[in-house]
Every structure is written in structure tokens, then in C-alpha cells.
Amino acid sequence: MVLTPSTMLSLETKAPNFSLKDVVSGQTISLETFAGKKALLVMFICQHCPFVKHVQQELARIGQDYLARSLGIVAISANDVANYPDDSPENLAVMAQKLGFNFPVCYDETQEIAKAYTAACTPDFFLFDGDYKLVYRGQLDDSRPSNNLPITGQDLRSAIDTILADQTIDFEQKPSIGCNIKWKPGNEPEYFGAK
Numbered sequence: 001m002v003l004t005p006s007t008m009l010s011l012e013t014k015a016p017n018f019s020l021k022d023v024v025s026g027q028t029i030s031l032e033t034f035a036g037k038k039a040l041l042v043m044f045i046c047q048h049c050p051f052v053k054h055v056q057q058e059l060a061r062i063g064q065d066y067l068a069r070s071l072g073i074v075a076i077s078a079n080d081v082a083n084y085p086d087d088s089p090e091n092l093a094v095m096a097q098k099l100g101f102n103f104p105v106c107y108d109e110t111q112e113i114a115k116a117y118t119a120a121c122t123p124d125f126f127l128f129d130g131d132y133k134l135v136y137r138g139q140l141d142d143s144r145p146s147n148n149l150p151i152t153g154q155d156l157r158s159a160i161d162t163i164l165a166d167q168t169i170d171f172e173q174k175p176s177i178g179c180n181i182k183w184k185p186g187n188e189p190e191y192f193g194a195k
Helices: 050-065 089-099 112-116 154-164
Strands: 003-005 039-044 071-077 105-107 124-129 134-138 177-180
Touching: 039 154, 050 071, 050 089, 050 154, 050 177, 089 105, 124 154, 134 154
Parallel strands: 039 071, 071 105
Antiparallel strands: 003 177, 039 124, 124 134
16 A cells, blocks of 8 residues: 655645536536535545545535535545446445435546546545635545544644635645555556655
């Protein structure tokens, strides 16, 4: 297992648009789906990664806790299913239903959306304001599968609360860390493996 940190995409970057199907409903999801929201959280996750499994209940809680607030949420998986069949759209749908995710979970088969976001690891979090400008890219919290710290979602929740309160996020942003995205052979982006 290769531990990979987030690329820490430049703040203020505009969210790249996408058009992907929700693995549960079959509906097409794009930035337009979240028009009028104060913020949009784009999460790159997968089904098999121990780092995602470690926080998956908290991801479901975030979906519930912010349901009535002006936050759009979408989860995207871009892993190569030929080599990682646990991350197939069918298995993603089972995961989403089992965990009670109330946000779309999409599969990025071409991996082009993951590249557009410079997503590097699972989980990788990107929070945008109402103008789709990046305001936070970093970790969920300090918890990791091996460090016995409680899973609170503190870093991400603080960022979400700050932007929903129309305030500026000015605290230190620590990169998310997890398993690298499983790129299709020959499709690895330039930033893959960069130090």
C-alpha cells in the first residue's frame, strides 16, 4: 500500500465541470446539479481503501448533518476496476446504500475528472464556495487507521461551517493522505509519484 498525500491544488481554483452518473439512481450529476448552493464538497473515495473504510461512517454523518444546509456533496471514485474490482460501480452502489449516503456517488471511468481535480489519494476532499472557487483541500481530521485518534471530521467540518457562515477560511490546511488512486496502466497523471 503506497501512502499518497493530496496534491493541495491551488486555492481559488475553479471547480472543473463533470458529467457522471450516480451509481445508485443513474441520474447524471454535474456542477449544475448543485447550482444555488453556498458550497460544494467533492470527495474522491473508493470502496476497498482502508483509509476510506476508516472514515466512511463519518462521511455518511456529514451527509446527514448538512442535509438541511446549503451544501452540495458528491463522491467520485476513479479507480481502475479491471485491477480493483471491489471499486466497480456496482460495489460502490452497495457501499452507498449500506452506509446510507444521501449524496450521489459517481464512477469516473476515464479518470479524466480525477486528473482535472488533481485528485491523488482516497479519500481526497475539495471544498468550493458558491462561485465554485476552491476554499479548502485537505484532510478530514487527524485520525488515521493506525493512530487511534477519534474520527471527528473536525478539519473538514470547520471549513464547511466557515464557508456556510460567509467567512474566510484562514486556518492551516493539512493534506489528506490515503491510498493512491489506482490509475489504469499508462494513464497515470504527471503528478503521480511526484514528491
